Amino acid sequence: MSALLQYGKIKYECSCGKWRTLPDLFFCRHCFKIKCDDCSCREIDAIFCPRCLDTSSPPEARLKKHKCTSCNDCPNCANVLSARVENEKYYLHCHHCRWSTRDAKQEDRESNKSWPTKENPVTNHLNEVTAYMKRMEVIENAPKDLKKGKGKAWSAIHLKDKFGVQQMVEKRRKAMVPEMNPLKAHDPTEAPTLEEEIENRSNVLRSLDQIIMQPLTNSNELLLPVKVPLQGRVMVRCDECERTLVKRDFGVATYKFKISSFAREFIPDIRMSRPVGELKIGETAHVFLSVTNLSSSPLELTITPQSGEGTIKCSNEPIQLNLPSSKSIDSAAGGVHAEQSDVIVFRQHNRVGLRLDVVPTESDLTSPVLDLLLNYKQDGSFSILAASEKVLKPEESGVDRILSAHLRINLS
Amino acid sequence: MTSREVRVRCEALGPRRHTAVFAHDFNKFFFSFLYSLKIKRDKLSSNTQAVLESLKAARRSSSGVSTSSILSVSSTALSQAISSIDNGKSAVIVEVGSKLTKVGCAGELNPRLIIRTEYTDDNGKLVTADEILALNNRKTASKSIEYYEDLLHKFLKMIFLRVLAPTDRPVIVVESMFMSEDLRKAMTKVIVERIRCKSLMFMPSHVCATFPFNTQNALVVDIGYSECVAVPIIEGVTMLNEFESARSICGRQLERRVRELMEKYGQVEELGGERRALEEADWEDINNIRLIETLSVSLICLDRERSEKWKEWEAAEGEKPSIEVLCEENLVPVGGKSIVVPSVVFETSVEIFFDESLNPDSFDMSLPKILHRLVSKCSIDLRKKLFPNVLLAGGVSTIPGLMKRLEQEIQYIDEKNETKFAEVVKFYQFSEIKNSPLFVSWVGASLLGSLRETIERRSLTLDEWRTGKLAADWTDMIVKAR
Amino acid sequence: MDLPIVYYNETEWAKTHTGNKVNKKHAIAGTQNIVIAGKTLIEEGVTIRGDLATVKIGKFCVLKARCDIRPCLKIFSKKPTMCNVIIGDYVYIDEDCIVNAAQIFAFVHLGARAVLGNGCVIRECSRVLPDTVVSPDAVFPPFSTIAGNPARVIGTEPMCTENLMTEAMTMYYDNFVPRQGATLVP
């Protein structure tokens, strides 16, 4: 949706120094910092199938090998395979490339639930190798425990030895170490001849995508429907104080949020209210901005244009504003104060229109960027500290804590 | 772990009924020891309860099991139950190749997801593997390290979050042994610090390739998309100073060769049926449907006699003699016309592995020569052990006929130099899965990943990283030795 | 960028009592089966095939020029039914969009010239980029950015899409002002 409101033009600076658009930023109410998706860690709070949107718990997902049993993708063009019925028998059919399970010589089935996929033919062998490696691990770890054990037991060894307890522990430890029947190594075999390998290979070329979707099927076997991989639903957590910033509601298909601290509701949202006219060198051009306060507390803010390197020089001096919160019902002074009338274009309930004069120099024409610094104070309702903490550490979250946001507007 | 401590742990496990079942018999005691190690001490949550039932069901089914075999967990139901308990938080195995990336869960026998090493960033631009892994060679990496770290971060986050919850799982990255130090440090920083995984461990891909075959000595030849690295592994030890690598034997060069042959012999068949050479517009269509990549995946490798015939065919000027062809001409319909792929492309593209003259701009020798030089560098007693145990890994080595041709070429060089290394040339392969070289080193890492204690001991956690320690690496041995 | 003020002349537009503004040069058929929740803008050349099945459109939707809402054909056990189309609130459909979908949930933004296949479902807060072709019976989870032919999920939408869409759509509707007597409401 940021496309329609063209949020791409205005970038805010996150606490980790990266420049992101406002909708992509979060605000941690505990450490009072702006967080972007790079400096917040993400976790999966639910595993669901993107097609039939049914959730599965982690162990159940692992048993299903993280693939949904009822939704299939077309092996040919990785598109939706929809089920079709013919005399009470189901077969899968792809609308896009009209591949169907009949091409894969699969006869129609009654239940549309679990279509066959190619099993790993070397499962038993690899399971034996796993078991063998586990036994090797137990052997390898045994002496280490012993060494660790002796260190502790040494101090009490004289007492224990008196009653021959140590030999009994040694005997038990020996029983624990399984005897070793080494697994026969998988012996190397003759190289297969070329004819063997390419007999009855279909002359329709198989692309790399089709191969990696089902690596187990060989080139002379037919492609089978591919099961849709499950997806994880993401929960965002601030990396400093490990508090959740954004958590979606129960149920996978909801778009509501149980916990949501978007930066939009804590930082004044600045947008250009009218497109900037054509920039000519030396002439002052007018930039019309609209500042909206979407937070739940009235803000006193000062906007000071910065003229650092590579940014357009703005001739306005810092602008003082105080914006009522969007929720407060008393309609603030509708009129425009006389003394700032040249800067303030319009004033709505929680929105103010500003006009900044900008004088582009030669170097700015290629990438005209206006740099603004925003310092604002809130009425203490931002922080979620317990009331007692607020009293103990006023400077932590109190009224006089000055928040600042640094932003760049691309005027091209 | 004195027995007193174990008894305490059993009582803490759950209601009295459980301890009564477990305590009275020694091997059951050992079994509960293994089981209690994995379950944390806190309350038995609902899904572990379900897992406990499945474990008991599995054990009941194998109740007539003798002491020793209880450890050689052969029945898959039991191993499934075991693996589903102890890998409540199983490791994530990632192998970031220069073309494909394999991701999956430890203990599983094939990767859960094989995707291309590229992604589209938020303004729709396709970020390819060269940019993601640009830190591999600092000379070509023009931008700052942070920029490449961001790309790597986005790519790894996209992989992890699509499949598994990485934050409380150990991560094993299968690396090629010659990954540059910067890329390794960047990857460690991204995985441990930015994605916050529990721990990180690097595994060399060549040793991993030997695990599924459970062999001690093998000549591992990893032919990837960007380079080919051959390393002998004797008695489980990687013989580092006898390694050989070649940049001209890889997927990228194969695609260059396919493109050359298509420019030379490729044709376009118009609707009317007449054929003309390829023009600019056709090349644009070819790039759209990635035809060159599809062709380079469906090549075949001929044996010596046929390749000689093809050489004469190409050398013959003017009218070409007819030649017996294994895979015929292929018509790829695209955009109204169809592109004719002659059989010379399918059959002779792989010759660049065996004939240096075809790669003008590289000094590397051909594949069989490299292997032969590698074996002759080895010490005398090991030479006999190498050629009977060749192991091909990497996506490019799935070309049909490559092993047979390699065997013939090696034996040809053997006679020429009168050395007797290669009387017997055999290959480690899973003949049922033709594509197994594509993910054989991933499977090895996954088998290793299912061993809980070894991973914990060897991997690097966040606080160790904070103290400046780097992930364990084979270069440490050399540094220590000096 | 705030949305510009768009003037329209009253003669070409019809205003219904629930605040919908419908351009007279539309090609809407079967108006009895079309239910619009109110404050929706339907520009000229829009086709809504209410004659085949009922079409429910939420409030504060915007259907730009020449887009086409058609019910989709579903064949359940031998009996074909034209199942009705349900479009949620605050949905923005750009020009030349062909919507054969079964259901488009709230806060969705369909790019220009996008073709939605027969019976596909787009969940909330998703965005379909211009020139995408969504294949039939496709289902896309919430917050997904959909692009390409055949359509794939290539990214995620910002998490606060719901607030953005409500704000944008209300602003779009408020700035859609008849020509004479245009009061200055930026």
Place this chain on the structure above:
Amino acid sequence: MNAEYLWRSIVESVARSNLIFRKKVHIMTDSSRVSIATSTIVCVEAEIKGEVIIKEGCVVHPHVVFDATNGPIYVGENNIFEEFAVIRNNSEGQPMIIGDSNIFQVHSKCSAKYVGSRNVIGVHAHLEDGCSVSDDCSIGPKCRVFSKQNLEPSVAVYGPSNSHRVTSTPNLTPTLQLEFLRKILPSYHHLYNKKKVTAAAQ
């Protein structure tokens, strides 16, 4: 050579069936020789210019354009033309022949020489002039069949670069959808009947 022979035999067979059809439906023909079968439903907003013959059981949604000024268009039975479909005959005098039980989806443009039967022409699909589509084909959305290109039976054209694929599953014939449309459409649209035909002739 046999393509030419095949084409001529098709034209003769269609001409013969048109003659029989015209005798049966003589009341509907008029000077512009637009003749529509009685059971065909054509909405009034459809624009039909030039010599067009539509046989039994077809359904033509509103705003469909039949432009037969350059050459005649002969349409078979049980076809569905969804709205904004454009059927234009660009060849000089050559007849355009459309078989039966085809579906021309929304905004599909067809100026092919010959369209067989049981085809599905996708949304925004474009059949360039002079191409011929045989039976059981399906042209994907936004796909193109190039001029003078002949498609073998049961070919699917899909994807952004019109890749071809021979399929084994036939298209579903739209018989059920046709009955539904024939029942529904008359109650919502004025039908294109004789009065409109004569009006169009002036």
